[in-house]
Amino acid sequence: MKFKSPRLWALIFFLVSAAYPLSAQNLSLDDALKTLGSSGPDQAELRWDPFFESGVFSSNGHYAAFVSGSPGETGPVLLDNREILSLPLPYRDQGALWFPSSFVSQLKAVFERYAEEDRNRFRIAAIIVDPGHGGKDTGAIGEHIIDGKPFKSVEKDITLKVSGLLHSRLAAAFPDKRVLMTREGDTYPTLEDRVALANAVPLRDNEAVIYISIHANASFNKHARGYEVWYLSPGYRREVIDPARYADSREVIPILNSMMEEEFTTESILMAQSILESFREVLGSTMPSRGLKEEEWFVVRNARMPSVLVELGFVTNEADARLMNDNGYLKNLSDALYKGITDFIALFERSGGFTAVQ
Numbered sequence: 001m002k003f004k005s006p007r008l009w010a011l012i013f014f015l016v017s018a019a020y021p022l023s024a025q026n027l028s029l030d031d032a033l034k035t036l037g038s039s040g041p042d043q044a045e046l047r048w049d050p051f052f053e054s055g056v057f058s059s060n061g062h063y064a065a066f067v068s069g070s071p072g073e074t075g076p077v078l079l080d081n082r083e084i085l086s087l088p089l090p091y092r093d094q095g096a097l098w099f100p101s102s103f104v105s106q107l108k109a110v111f112e113r114y115a116e117e118d119r120n121r122f123r124i125a126a127i128i129v130d131p132g133h134g135g136k137d138t139g140a141i142g143e144h145i146i147d148g149k150p151f152k153s154v155e156k157d158i159t160l161k162v163s164g165l166l167h168s169r170l171a172a173a174f175p176d177k178r179v180l181m182t183r184e185g186d187t188y189p190t191l192e193d194r195v196a197l198a199n200a201v202p203l204r205d206n207e208a209v210i211y212i213s214i215h216a217n218a219s220f221n222k223h224a225r226g227y228e229v230w231y232l233s234p235g236y237r238r239e240v241i242d243p244a245r246y247a248d249s250r251e252v253i254p255i256l257n258s259m260m261e262e263e264f265t266t267e268s269i270l271m272a273q274s275i276l277e278s279f280r281e282v283l284g285s286t287m288p289s290r291g292l293k294e295e296e297w298f299v300v301r302n303a304r305m306p307s308v309l310v311e312l313g314f315v316t317n318e319a320d321a322r323l324m325n326d327n328g329y330l331k332n333l334s335d336a337l338y339k340g341i342t343d344f345i346a347l348f349e350r351s352g353g354f355t356a357v358q
Contacts, residue, residue: 135188275340
């Protein structure tokens with residue numbers, strides 16, 4: 001039997017479409033979410049506004065905003081506020097949302113493209129937190145009489161407490177990054193051990209690691225007090241790239257090394273500035289700032305990465321020692337470090353730093 005009438009074909013198509021809305025042409029919300037990614041880090045979600053008949057799909061930190069239309073209607077879909085596609089729009093039928101398969105497939109393709117861009121974007125892959133001293137090396141010690149009782153302020157204990165608090169916050173905030181401590185107890189890793197740990201972190205070509213060494217200060221001048229942040233002197237020359245990676249082009253090693261040195265120094269200064277500004281903001285007038293300093297500390301000059309050394313205060317100053325013996329204040333110090341580091345990471349990852357090459 002042959003049908004020759006176009007009208008009859010159109011009528012049959014309409015009846016079939018009405019009887020079977022979940023055809024190959026349309027997907028339910030559950031099927032759309034499964035297609036876009038329904039589990040793990042790529043889990044997709046839909047936020048729907050019934051008043052405006054609009055929605056936002058999200059997947060792995062990326063977004064697609066749209067309004068619903070009529071069956072077959074095409075309209076704009078805004079993706080991450082950076083591009084607009086004209087796609088067949090989702091529509092409502094008998095109280096349910098239906099998604100044209102081409103709408104879902106093109107969204108999936110864009111989300112996958114964005115995810116690939118994320119994987120290739122320069123990022124901080126690891127954060128090394130280095131509590132200064134430890135074990136047989138007590139670091140600086142301040143002895144005071146407070147409220148009529150002898151009191152001892154020990155650098156290695158202060159740095160470990162603050163570093164532990166900082167590590168916990170960073171690990172919770174960045175599950176996709178390795179957050180490592182050079183010591184987790186009262187042990188004594190040598191300076192060489194600390195630097196070797198940092199330099200041994202495996203990195204991809206688009207990844208970098210940052211190093212924060214935490215200390216407490218001391219002075220013969222009992223009135224000296226306050227926090228300060230140190231970075232490597234820009235005039236210090238060091239080897240920051242692995243010559244084995246350029247065995248076939250040894251003539252370029254000095255040039256590349258010089259370029260990377262400049263980049264590491266710039267980023268170390270930016271990280272130091274970010275931490276110092278955060279200290280000022282979080283601590284206020286509780287403890288004075290002694291500003292940014294430059295020096296060729298061992299852990300700073302031998303780490304092939306952006307690195308800083310932070311002095312939390314003076315154990316030899318009674319006011320500073322009192323503060324650094326208070327658990328609430330130690331938490332404030334860790335909060336200030338956390339904010340300064342996270343602000344720097346955001347700046348680094350937005351700007352696409354290239355310090356991953358070693």
